[in-house]
Amino acid sequence: GLSAMELKRQLGVKYDTAWMLKHKLLQAMKESDDKQPISGIIQLDDVYWGGERRGGKRGRGAAGKTPFVAAVALNKEGHPIKMRMTVVDGFKTKSVADWAKRHIASGSAVISDGLACFKAVKEANCEHLGVVTGGNLDWLDHPAFNWVNTMIGNVKNSLRGSCHTLGAKHLPRHLAEYCFRFNHRFDLKSMLVELGHAVVASPPMPYRLLKLAEGHG
Numbered sequence: 001g002l003s004a005m006e007l008k009r010q011l012g013v014k015y016d017t018a019w020m021l022k023h024k025l026l027q028a029m030k031e032s033d034d035k036q037p038i039s040g041i042i043q044l045d046d047v048y049w050g051g052e053r054r055g056g057k058r059g060r061g062a063a064g065k066t067p068f069v070a071a072v073a074l075n076k077e078g079h080p081i082k083m084r085m086t087v088v089d090g091f092k093t094k095s096v097a098d099w100a101k102r103h104i105a106s107g108s109a110v111i112s113d114g115l116a117c118f119k120a121v122k123e124a125n126c127e128h129l130g131v132v133t134g135g136n137l138d139w140l141d142h143p144a145f146n147w148v149n150t151m152i153g154n155v156k157n158s159l160r161g162s163c164h165t166l167g168a169k170h171l172p173r174h175l176a177e178y179c180f181r182f183n184h185r186f187d188l189k190s191m192l193v194e195l196g197h198a199v200v201a202s203p204p205m206p207y208r209l210l211k212l213a214e215g216h217g
Helices: 004-011 015-034 093-103 116-124 137-141 143-162 171-183 188-201
Strands: 041-049 066-074 080-087 109-113 127-131
Touching (some): 015 171, 080 143, 109 116, 109 143, 116 127
Parallel strands (some): 041 109
Antiparallel strands (some): 041 066
């Protein structure tokens, strides 16, 4: 959760060096988690980042916002065990189907709101339950979405605190960082080992490539 500026201070290196180190680690985290689809009972939601303007439209259809999928996998007791947050090119049937085939294990049970494109998780051989909610904010407290809404709020607040100017360009890696840390929270020793393996397995990523916009999905 450290910003590149704070990493610079702690390591005593130049900002560009700290930024590159941070993003190489984030890239390794993303590649590691992307290889492991989440499974079980999954709460799914559409989320938007950025583009906040006072008095402007919020949420779906707002200009300048980056869409991403938020998914939280629960165990049989209803406790969160894994999460995945992935930037997509939009909430369209094909985009959701492609995302689900890559990130959700076959046979999982997916719960979402009534957004039509979420039915596409069936193409990944998953069951789907759409819960139609009202147009007000009461749905935020709906038990079918309690954990995914909690995680979305936590991640957004943390990003706003540590990444004051984060835009769409590098959002995928920053989302992956929070997912990786959450997914390994019960065993910190194994998290470090997994990160070490991921760093070794990650292909070379020079500074010029790290600065490019990251891909979706």
